[in-house]
Amino acid sequence: MANALKSPYAAKIVSIGTAVPPGLLTNNDLEKMVDTSDQWITERTGIKQRHMAEKGVATSDLAAEAAIQAIERAGLKPTDIELIIVATITPDMILPATACLVQDKIGATGAWGFDISIACSGFLYALQVATQFVTTGAHKNVLVIGLDVMSSIIDYTDRTTCIIFGDGGGAVVVQRTEDGAPVGMIDYLYEVDGSGGPALCLPGGGSRNPTSKDTLEKRMHFVHQDGQVVFKFATRKMSDLCLKLLERNGLTGKDVDLFVPHQANLRIISYSAERVGIEMDKVVVNIDEFGNTTAGTLPLALQSARSDGRLKEGSLVLLASVGAGFSAGAALMRWSY
Ligand code: COA
Numbered sequence: 158m159a160n161a162l163k164s165p166y167a168a169k170i171v172s173i174g175t176a177v178p179p180g181l182l183t184n185n186d187l188e189k190m191v192d193t194s195d196q197w198i199t200e201r202t203g204i205k206q207r208h209m210a211e212k213g214v215a216t217s218d219l220a221a222e223a224a225i226q227a228i229e230r231a232g233l234k235p236t237d238i239e240l241i242i243v244a245t246i247t248p249d250m251i252l253p254a255t256a257c258l259v260q261d262k263i264g265a266t267g268a269w270g271f272d273i274s275i276a277c278s279g280f281l282y283a284l285q286v287a288t289q290f291v292t293t294g295a296h297k298n299v300l301v302i303g304l305d306v307m308s309s310i311i312d313y314t315d316r317t318t319c320i321i322f323g324d325g326g327g328a329v330v331v332q333r334t335e336d337g338a339p340v341g342m343i344d345y346l347y348e349v350d351g352s353g354g355p356a357l358c359l360p361g362g363g364s365r366n367p368t369s370k371d372t373l374e375k376r377m378h379f380v381h382q383d384g385q386v387v388f389k390f391a392t393r394k395m396s397d398l399c400l401k402l403l404e405r406n407g408l409t410g411k412d413v414d415l416f417v418p419h420q421a422n423l424r425i426i427s428y429s430a431e432r433v434g435i436e437m438d439k440v441v442v443n444i445d446e447f448g449n450t451t452a453g454t455l456p457l458a459l460q461s462a463r464s465d466g467r468l469k470e471g472s473l474v475l476l477a478s479v480g481a482g483f484s485a486g487a488a489l490m491r492w493s494y
Contacts, residue, residue: 167334168291168299169341169493174226175460176219176304177208177325177447184320191316198320203423207323207448210306215249217258220304223328223456224263227300231330235263238330239296241270242287244279244303244452245326246359246481247310248272259302268300276357277419277480278347279303279452280326281488284476287331288342294333302328303452310359312379321422322380326453327460340493345486346402348394353483356386391425391479396432398487399477403433406489410434414472415462415492419479420444420454429477441467451480468492 183206184195198204210219220243228235243256256270273283280303287299304326313319334340361377362368372378395418403409410416410433418426423444430440441458450457455476462468472492479485 164292165335166292166294167338167341168288168331169334170329171332171494172227172230172330173327173456173460173463174223174228174230175325175327175457176222176226177457178210178214178219180209180211182207182209182323187320190313191319193316193320201422201424202321203426203442203444204320204448205445208325209308210324214306216245216247216304216306217249217255217262219306219325220245220255220259220302220328221262223304223326224259224300224302227328227330228263231298231332233298233330235265236267237298238265238268238300240287240290240299241265241268242273242283242299242301243270244273244275244283244301245305246274246276246279246451247305247307265300275480275482275484277421277449277451277454278478278482278484278486280455281476281478281486282347282484284329284331285342285345285347285488291331291333297333299331300328301331302326303456304328305451305453307449307451310378310380312376315379317384318380318382321449323448323450325447325450325457327456329456329459338493340491343489343491344402344406345488346398347486348398348484350390350483353386353390354481356383356390356483357381357481388422388425390483391421392428394483394485395419395425395477395479395487396429398485399429399433399475402487402489403475412473413439413475415467415474416440416477417455417458417462417474418477420447420458421449421479425479435475470494
């Protein structure tokens, strides 16, 4: 689905907050847990370490921390937030929604909210949903959170998945502008392809296979992945969507000031950047530090780019995601602060 936005309002990001747990799991740690090596992980994925939540730390704890930081940096109070959208596949529990838990934790007493469960595309899709609510004039301040505690659903005896994922993410405040400034979301192109579902899934615990002794014994409560199938889809789809989106806006990769891709694998990122025609010095890469935090990668990447001075007011930013579903997306944004 795709839609160029036409509205008297713009929806701009006015702040970012992030939260990662302090604990680290390095490649050297993983060498002691499964049959792998630092060299293999580094060469095949670009990852050196991931942050790991302590037992008892849940998504809403980190989400609330990121949210408070984002709200403060926007110069707002929690009571100014009208809507909270949490993108996560690791909710504290199946119900209530994590957005409700965050709303209570941060004291956003005027907000409603809900969760979005679309894995690695979660933050990008949530950003678009927020944009729709803001550009229709319905809301002025929307909090968008992308965060996962992936360690809660990863099998640390499975070397094909445990090397990839980490915990953490962030929050942004999406705000309505009424001054006609050409900022915020410009256009987006999102797609799902449900035929890819089996290649990346968590088969147990849902209505298809409710949790039982059998599902636990078969380790169905962990993420299962066919890495090569995901890899092929991701490399092709991420670059396809970026190229199509740029083309219909009369742009090429050379016009992009900053490419902020989902951090799934450094090889997917490099291939996509090259095919879209974006030099690597304009690509945000922090996968070495955080691994793949699923819905958390894009806010963490935006914050990395803010911290190193590459994300500036007026920058033309291309965001891209790909992940379970399959789901994928590309969005163009004029950065606003
Ligand atoms: N350490 C050492 N060897 C490993 C390994 C590990 N952690 N994981 C797999 N291997 C082995 C395989 O068993 C295989 O051995 P074989 O040749 O003897 O059969 C060999 O390495 C190559 O495996 P392959 O699956 O072809 O590796 P790959 O280059 O495709 O890399 C992934 C594996 C998972 C890193 C890669 O497929 C990938 O990143 N896929 C996308 C995953 C992703 O992005 N998921 C999140 C979606 S957003």
